[in-house]
Amino acid sequence: MNDVESVLKKFPRAGRDALIPILQEVQESMGYLSRDAVARISKHLDLPATKIYGVATFYNQFRFQPRGKHHFTVCRGTACHVKGSNRVMEMAEKMLKLKAGETSRDRVFSLETVACMGACGLSPVMSLNGEFHAKVTPQKLVKIIQECRETESKNEC
Amino acid sequence: MIEMQVDGRDIEAREGETILAALKREGIQVPTLCYMEGLLPSGSCRMCVVEMEGAAGLIPSCSYPVAQGMKIQTRSPKVLEARKTIVELLLGNHPDDCLYCVRSGKCDLQQLAQTMGVRQRSFRGKKNQMEKDVSGPIVRDPEKCILCGRCVRVCEEVQGIGAIEFVGRGCRSYIGTAFDQGLNVSTCVNCGQCIVACPTGALSEHSSINDVVAALTDPNRMVVVQHAPSVSVSLGEEFGVEPGQDVDGKMVAALRRVGFDRVFDTSFTADLTIMEEASELAARISGGGVLPMFTSCSPGWIKFVEQFYPDLIPNLSSCKSPQQMMGAVIKSYFAEREKIDPARIVSVSIMPCTAKKFECDRPEMAPNHVPDVDYVLTTREAAQLLRMFGVDLLAMTPEEADTPFGERSTAGKIFGASGGVMEAAVRTAHFLLTGKELDRLDMQPLRGMKGAKEIRAKIGDLEVGAAVVSGLGNARKLLEEIRAGRKDLHFIEFMTCPGGCINGGGQPIGSDPDAARARMQALYRIDQVESLRVSHKNTQVARLYEEYLGKPLGKKSHQLLHTHYNARDIL
Numbered sequence: 001m002n003d004v005e006s007v008l009k010k011f012p013r014a015g016r017d018a019l020i021p022i023l024q025e026v027q028e029s030m031g032y033l034s035r036d037a038v039a040r041i042s043k044h045l046d047l048p049a050t051k052i053y054g055v056a057t058f059y060n061q062f063r064f065q066p067r068g069k070h071h072f073t074v075c076r077g078t079a080c081h082v083k084g085s086n087r088v089m090e091m092a093e094k095m096l097k098l099k100a101g102e103t104s105r106d107r108v109f110s111l112e113t114v115a116c117m118g119a120c121g122l123s124p125v126m127s128l129n130g131e132f133h134a135k136v137t138p139q140k141l142v143k144i145i146q147e148c149r150e151t152e153s154k155n156e157c
Numbered sequence: 158m159i160e161m162q163v164d165g166r167d168i169e170a171r172e173g174e175t176i177l178a179a180l181k182r183e184g185i186q187v188p189t190l191c192y193m194e195g196l197l198p199s200g201s202c203r204m205c206v207v208e209m210e211g212a213a214g215l216i217p218s219c220s221y222p223v224a225q226g227m228k229i230q231t232r233s234p235k236v237l238e239a240r241k242t243i244v245e246l247l248l249g250n251h252p253d254d255c256l257y258c259v260r261s262g263k264c265d266l267q268q269l270a271q272t273m274g275v276r277q278r279s280f281r282g283k284k285n286q287m288e289k290d291v292s293g294p295i296v297r298d299p300e301k302c303i304l305c306g307r308c309v310r311v312c313e314e315v316q317g318i319g320a321i322e323f324v325g326r327g328c329r330s331y332i333g334t335a336f337d338q339g340l341n342v343s344t345c346v347n348c349g350q351c352i353v354a355c356p357t358g359a360l361s362e363h364s365s366i367n368d369v370v371a372a373l374t375d376p377n378r379m380v381v382v383q384h385a386p387s388v389s390v391s392l393g394e395e396f397g398v399e400p401g402q403d404v405d406g407k408m409v410a411a412l413r414r415v416g417f418d419r420v421f422d423t424s425f426t427a428d429l430t431i432m433e434e435a436s437e438l439a440a441r442i443s444g445g446g447v448l449p450m451f452t453s454c455s456p457g458w459i460k461f462v463e464q465f466y467p468d469l470i471p472n473l474s475s476c477k478s479p480q481q482m483m484g485a486v487i488k489s490y491f492a493e494r495e496k497i498d499p500a501r502i503v504s505v506s507i508m509p510c511t512a513k514k515f516e517c518d519r520p521e522m523a524p525n526h527v528p529d530v531d532y533v534l535t536t537r538e539a540a541q542l543l544r545m546f547g548v549d550l551l552a553m554t555p556e557e558a559d560t561p562f563g564e565r566s567t568a569g570k571i572f573g574a575s576g577g578v579m580e581a582a583v584r585t586a587h588f589l590l591t592g593k594e595l596d597r598l599d600m601q602p603l604r605g606m607k608g609a610k611e612i613r614a615k616i617g618d619l620e621v622g623a624a625v626v627s628g629l630g631n632a633r634k635l636l637e638e639i640r641a642g643r644k645d646l647h648f649i650e651f652m653t654c655p656g657g658c659i660n661g662g663g664q665p666i667g668s669d670p671d672a673a674r675a676r677m678q679a680l681y682r683i684d685q686v687e688s689l690r691v692s693h694k695n696t697q698v699a700r701l702y703e704e705y706l707g708k709p710l711g712k713k714s715h716q717l718l719h720t721h722y723n724a725r726d727i728l
Contacts, residue, residue: 038335050343
């Protein structure tokens with residue numbers, strides 16, 4: 001039994017009110033919401049897949065692509081914005097050739113924004129695989145990304 | 158009765174109604190965008206705001222109930238300013254390329270900008286930049302979308318499909334499909350009700366006008382056209398005629414002027430459909446076949462069953478729709494009669510329907526890769542074709558459709574209304590099973606705009622349970638009953654659009670909700686005044702059987718007039 005089935009087993013005869021908990025659990029176990037997973041949930045809840053996609057895209061927490069090995073989360077909260085997080089984000093998009101919510105084809109990098117990390121004192125703040133980086137500048141970000149690339153090329157050798 | 162004051166004038170309102178409803182009755186026009194008659198108000202666009210004494214801000218009249226002693230201003234400076242600003246803001250990120258827009262002249266947004274006197278660009282926002290979805294017969298242009306949500310609501314609440322939905326949040330939200338796939342791989346059944354509901358040019362049909370014009374100007378092609386039963390009672394509206402006027406003869410003349418080599422009436426093959434379908438029903442009843450049998454004329458309904466109720470596919474009649482039957486006999490019997498290669502014939506059909514465009518492209522509708530019907534034009538496109546070719550519909554002297562597919566009974570004509578197929582089928586089934594005509598041909602309980610109707614008809618010794626359903630939301634309810642084991646029905650007519658083809662997704666835009674009713678009445682008026690009222694007395698149909706097809710459900714019929722369906726996997 002795959003991950004979606006085992007989640008759905010916990011919600012027998014569920015109605016549409018169970019949608020968000022189900023999406024959260026599926027994402028928890030699979031890392032993202034795949035097309036097949038959404039189709040399966042749609043059958044289980046008797047809700048159009050489009051409806052589920054509409055609900056899921058409303059919330060920032062749901063992803064539709066698997067996370068990359070190096071997962072960047074750039075804070076776009078007010079404090080970070082004032083401190084220039086938009087430039088950090090631009091640099092991230094340029095360096096990684098990704099837009100927010102996307103994962104590189106080789107699944108090495110993924111990029112995401114978040115409304116606030118609750119670390120405004122460290123603004124602009126960014127996290128890499130859950131590890132916080134304080135007072136990030138575009139230059140600092142370039143270095144961080146380069147380091148990730150170096151580890152990758154070492155692993156390949 | 159509730160007494161209230163509007164613009165300093167005392168009016169009476171009914172308990173429980175909205176301010177908008179009361180104002181409408183008083184002859185006060187309040188602009189709306191997201192409001193849809195018959196559905197619960199969503200109150201999202203704020204176009205309909207009015208000023209209420211004692212309220213802090215403006216209130217939306219579409220969703221606010223009337224109350225005793227209420228004092229309303231509908232045209233105070235504050236109200237007019239707010240409405241104008243809303244339009245200006247909507248135009249802020251709109252492409253406003255009206256000159257090139259398919260909806261120009263029939264666009265609610267354009268109309269409102271006119272009404273509110275918007276004469277300059279007050280807000281210059283970043284224009285929407287999104288790709289068009291041209292994957293199917295229904296074209297979506299999200300750049301022109303104003304997010305009123307009417308398409309989403311009609312798709313979900315009326316049709317029970319939910320192919321489109323608000324995606325994303327806030328200023329980044331848009332109307333999209335699951336995982337932003339094309340409509341062609343979504344649950345969309347191509348009914349086109351979203352197009353009619355859309356206030357702007359964000360939704361339209363894939364136009365086949367250029368292909369038809371190219372065919373008409375190609376001397377090596379024989380171009381034939383068929384027109385659906387409900388087109389003659391709606392086409393006039395595109396030329397300023399009151400809804401419900403039948404322009405059949407003028408339309409036939411106009412189509413000849415445009416240059417079609419033959420003009421056939423789809424009602425003829427509606428009669429043919431009845432011969433086949435009534436025979437199939439009789440065979441199923443006497444031979445213990447799968448019951449209840451479902452009609453198969455409405456291509457949106459067919460796709461609906463294929464994707465949502467594949468277990469009920471055996472219940473579908475195997476008869477092709479009248480459009481496809483006409484296509485099949487044109488490229489076989491007619492081609493042989495005229496001694497012309499079927500591949501040289503371009504078969505065009507004028508339909509009140511966008512799903513018909515999907516139907517004619519189905520691979521099973523193209524024997525030897527020659528499609529039975531090449532191009533489908535909606536009523537709207539047909540009107541545009543007439544205008545483009547400079548043919549004045551109203552000035553035409555009425556003419557008759559061509560032989561051999563021009564004669565029709567009124568039973569074939571009422572196919573255009575919900576209940577019409579059933580009424581026509583019962584008339585002929587009664588004759589086929591008993592050898593006698595019905596005493597009374599009219600079946601009032603099957604008529605009208607109601608979404609679900611049922612009768613029990615006595616055919617000889619047999620009591621037949623018949624139901625008529627229009628609107629796929631209503632269809633879902635009945636199908637669930639059947640899945641749950643309901644057994645008293647023998648024959649069910651399903652039509653995709655509420656009220657039937659007269660209210661199809663290809664019909665004129667911007668007509669008021671009473672227009673569909675008027676079109677329906679027009680069809681029944683024809684049934685009242687003409688004398689040939691049953692399909693089995695259509696002499697050209699009889700001749701077609703005699704000369705070519707043999708008998709209903711015979712080998713040739715089976716090959717040309719029947720089809721099969723497949724379960725569809727959908728997201």
